[in-house]
Amino acid sequence: MKVDELLKRFEWQQIPNTTGRFTLQKQDARVSVESLLDSTEVEIKQYPSAHPEELIHVVELEDGGLISYERKDATFIHTLNSLNMFKRKQWELGIISFSPRQAPDVNQENP
Secondary structure: OOHHHHHHHOOEEEOOOOOOEEEEOHHHOOOOHHHHHOOOOOOOEEEEOOOOOEEEEEEEEOOEEEEEEEEOOOOEEEEEEEHHHHHHHHHHHOOOOOOHHHOOOOOOOOO
């Protein structure tokens, strides 16, 4: 699944002052991660949040990823991210332990 597929299926807004980060409209806050993806081919990982009233759902896509914050009232804040922004946001949340700038280039072949 690709970022563009989700951009076409729902009404997303670009997050101000960002490139490659989008959020789902507030009226769709009750849409679960599973319903949003409508696919069994992707893995949904869950992580605790620094905010005790949230759970973070992370889905890696072919060209980026989805990060969703589930609140105690069963509503969500869904963010769709380009590859660079997806890695950066995971690092900011403490999900990955290395800075995206330090990540090995997966496009380079091993010598």
